[in-house]
Amino acid sequence: MLSERFISLAAVLDAxxxxxxxxxxxxxxxxxxxxxxxxxxxxELEAAGLVASDGLGPSTGGRAPRRLRLxxxxxxxxxxxxxxxxxxxxxxxxxxxxxxxxxxxxxLDSGPEAxxxxxxxxxxxxxxxxxxxxxxxxxxxxLPEPVAFTSGSPVxxxxxxxxxxxxxxxxxxxxxSAPVWMDxxxxxxxxxxxxxxxxxxxxxxxxxxGGGASLGAAVVMDGRLYRGARGLAxxxxxxxxxxxxxxxxxxxxxxxxxxxxxxxxxARDGRLFADTGQSPALAAVLADTGAVRPIDITRAAxxxxxxxxxxxxxxxxxIGGGLAALVNAYNPDLVIIGGGIARAREHVxxxxxxxxxxxxxxxxTQGLRIELSAVDEEIAGVIGAVQFALDQLFSPAHLATILSxxxxxxx
Ligand SMILES: [Zn+2]
Numbered sequence: 001m002l003s004e005r006f007i008s009l010a011a012v013l014d015a016x017x018x019x020x021x022x023x024x025x026x027x028x029x030x031x032x033x034x035x036x037x038x039x040x041x042x043x044e045l046e047a048a049g050l051v052a053s054d055g056l057g058p059s060t061g062g063r064a065p066r067r068l069r070l071x072x073x074x075x076x077x078x079x080x081x082x083x084x085x086x087x088x089x090x091x092x093x094x095x096x097x098x099x100x101x102x103x104x105x106x107x108l109d110s111g112p113e114a115x116x117x118x119x120x121x122x123x124x125x126x127x128x129x130x131x132x133x134x135x136x137x138x139x140x141x142x143l144p145e146p147v148a149f150t151s152g153s154p155v156x157x158x159x160x161x162x163x164x165x166x167x168x169x170x171x172x173x174x175x176x177s178a179p180v181w182m183d184x185x186x187x188x189x190x191x192x193x194x195x196x197x198x199x200x201x202x203x204x205x206x207x208x209x210g211g212g213a214s215l216g217a218a219v220v221m222d223g224r225l226y227r228g229a230r231g232l233a234x235x236x237x238x239x240x241x242x243x244x245x246x247x248x249x250x251x252x253x254x255x256x257x258x259x260x261x262x263x264x265x266x267a268r269d270g271r272l273f274a275d276t277g278q279s280p281a282l283a284a285v286l287a288d289t290g291a292v293r294p295i296d297i298t299r300a301a302x303x304x305x306x307x308x309x310x311x312x313x314x315x316x317x318x319i320g321g322g323l324a325a326l327v328n329a330y331n332p333d334l335v336i337i338g339g340g341i342a343r344a345r346e347h348v349x350x351x352x353x354x355x356x357x358x359x360x361x362x363x364x365t366q367g368l369r370i371e372l373s374a375v376d377e378e379i380a381g382v383i384g385a386v387q388f389a390l391d392q393l394f395s396p397a398h399l400a401t402i403l404s405x406x407x408x409x410x411x
Contacts, residue, residue, distance in 0.1 A: 209341075
């Protein structure tokens with residue numbers, strides 16, 4: 001059981017992180033804790049090197065109050081975002097300001113050993129460049145699949161057996177002695193969106209739909225990510241879609257939304273339209289590159305290709321049906337469409353909005369905003385990973401570790 005001490009420490013630190021230059025009087029207001037408790041916790045955080053004075057605030061009659069700030073310079077965190085064919089790594093200070101990022105194409109099918117070796121190599125370069133080698137305090141990693149949050153191991157689908165319960169944390173232990181945290185990357189995309197997009201940051205009840213080859217959603221309840229018992233909350237790609245009938249999904253079941261509206265399904269149907277000549281634009285792409293990717297369908301739609309537009313419209317309408325079920329279940333005030341499908345912008349936003357409003361309870365869609373992501377996916381994942389690394393580092397459970405280490409050093 002966590003003691004009140006660490007819960008109140010985390011509350012004070014959270015308030016300092018949120019409000020640069022905050023005074024102790026404002027901390028008392030924000031946290032609801034007593035003045036003497038706040039003073040004690042601030043002293044403990046200062047002794048641990050996490051909080052420092054930041055000049056004086058305006059006086060309200062007596063002595064001018066001390067302003068406080070997070071010591072952003074007291075260390076670094078690494079964020080690693082692994083998508084199905086891309087890997088982005090970033091290094092940030094304790095305020096979450098990025099000091100460097102790097103990006104490479106990967107093949108997830110090459111297995112965890114090869115992919116994690118790439119992550120390790122890229123992270124080593126970033127640490128060297130930032131002069132942060134011995135100063136990493138937390139590492140966070142996003143995977144394009146559910147992660148059992150408490151055990152920190154991937155919950156792989158049958159098509160990715162290599163990743164199932166792979167000891168990712170142990171594999172990355174050579175990077176630094178800092179703890180390694182993992183989550184489904186769609187959760188990290190949602191955290192990144194909340195950090196960068198003020199509308200998402202303000203929402204306490206949000207759904208974020210993302211995903212590349214397959215679809216996934218993050219659920220934010222009462223301002224926090226809701227992961228479920230095994231990290232599978234929001235697995236929208238495997239909801240039953242009436243249009244999917246008997247199509248076999250990569251999860252081994254039939255009738256999943258992914259099989260008709262996921263990125264892989266779009267590529268498959270685009271290829272069919274190219275092969276049959278129904279879409280001259282996609283036929284030209286296929287002749288040129290030997291493949292049809294979802295982004296090619298978006299480009300063809302942008303150029304007015306009716307078959308490509310119909311494909312995106314159908315996928316978006318089907319996705320909207322799945323989102324409507326989640327809207328009924330979770331009653332959000334904001335739905336953000338991110339991931340690969342968001343690149344098709346106006347081709348998908350209208351049909352998704354229409355489909356959600358058609359299928360969800362009218363009372364659940366009253367005042368509901370449905371918007372495209374405001375953040376570039378390539379960077380949203382790494383911003384979210386950094387945010388996740390910091391949130392875990394400054395959680396009550398981990399603060400206990402930090403403070404006992406600081407105490408041991410000072411005695
Ligand atoms: Zn499935």
